[in-house]
Amino acid sequence: MFIYLLKRILSIIPILLGVSFLxxxxxxxxxxxxxxxxxxxxxxxxxxxxxxxxxxxxxxxxxxxxxxxxxxxxxxLGTSIAMRIPVADFLLPKLLNTLILTAGALLICLVGGVLIGLLAALKKYTFFDRFIMFLAQFGANTPVFWLAIVIMWFFSIKLGWLPSSGMYSMRTGPSFSGLLQHLILPAFATATVSLAVIARLTRSSIIEVLNTDYIKTFRANGIPESKIISKHVFRNILSPLLNMSGLQIGYLLGGALFVEVVFSWPGIGSQLYTSINAQDIPMIQAGVLFIAISFVLLNLINDLIVTSLNPRLKS
Known part of the structure; x- marks a missing residue:
């Protein structure tokens, strides 16, 4: 495992150099x-x-x-042209805020996508299945920035259930409960497209596994359906599910940049928007570089997790 880890770490060096050049x-x-x-x-x-x-x-x-x-x-990383402060010290906290938003969106994708895919697979070819897959297809083709505006208008402005902007409440200050309240809408808007993709993948993977001979044998022997799904089905779909989740990380990071602007989330996306308008070149370079490096490193971690579950991929 150490040799494989070393090879994967060395393999990202030319990737990072190429990213820096671009x-x-x-x-x-x-x-x-x-x-x-x-x-x-x-x-x-x-x-x-x-x-x-x-x-x-x-x-x-x-x-x-x-x-x-x-x-x-x-x-x-240089000094900001607009603010005359070191770029690295200013952007690192904003990178953390973007990763918090991305992590919340990824959690919604995995939990919601797997649950929806499972329910659709168990009720395959029914009206429920077709309706859920229609919604998934619609969600997969919805522009993130448009969905963010609609969600903010309905749940925040129209109903007043959740805050519409920022990361914390200005009255109570930073708190975990305030962070969760402000995170729900932007995280859901960021997650919608990837949630639809994971739901469709989960459905097709579960249906494929349920049609295998050994699952039919388990059913013939009277093993409960819940045990078959929890112990055998999910074990077989875990690897492709993690692979797809790794691919979606890049999309979630990209989607988070648009959502941050809509919800005034204090992340790198909002700062990039401001810096582009101000033509603050050092800030733009550092922001794009941070996002690219985060994507490469998160995919490396995902590859290592998938490989640990399936050692045959090391070869």
Whole structure:
């Protein structure tokens, strides 16, 4: 297991290097001059040229990338153009907030998706099954940002059941109960598409396992259906379910960025939206890099869990 773990960790190094290159290239191609943004439109050309030389913006692209990558490896993500503060210290708490939202959405996906898929599989080809799969198909094709607006309008503005923005109550301050209340709507909006995907996968996987010969033998021997499902069916669908969950992590992270803007959740998505409007290039680079690294590391953890359940995948 140690050798496999070492190989997987080494394999993500070129992936992270490629991600860093694409992040730098993407931001490099954004129109606008960072030096002019920092000094303002009234700055003289000589002052802009001097600042460009100071920041290394007059160097060739690959030289700029090398300097930036070396700084990132040393933990220096630069200084925000808009706020004039270190980017890393400012973004790390927001990354944690985004991961909290993603974790809440993932929990809803797994619990809700598996439960819905199980009920649909046990009642396959009935009206209930077709209705549930229709809703799943509808949910899988619903834009996340539109669903977030609808959910906020109905449950928060119309009914007044849950808060519509923020992460904590401004009156009571940070608390676990306040976090849960503010997390429900954005987490559900983020989870809807992935929940539908996992529900469909769970249904098809359970139906496939229930049609196998050994399950029919268990039933013929009088083993209770609940024991067959809990002890044998779920054991067989666990590996594909975890694989699909790992694939959905990236979608949940991407969806969380849109949802954060709608619900004013203080995560990286909200900050990226603000930074893009302000053309705060160091903040944009760091935010996209944090999201990409989080996706790679979370998928690595998921792969290790799947491999521990199925040692044959190590080869």
């Amino acid at each position: 992040v730098f290239l993407m931001v490099y191609l954004i129109p606008g001059d960072p030096a002019r943004i920092i000094l303002g439109q009234a700055a003289t050309e000589s002052a802009i040229l001097e600042l460009r030389a100071e920041l290394g913006l007059d160097q060739p692209f690959f030289v700029q990338y090398g300097i930036w990558l070396l700084s990132v490896l040393q933990g220096d």
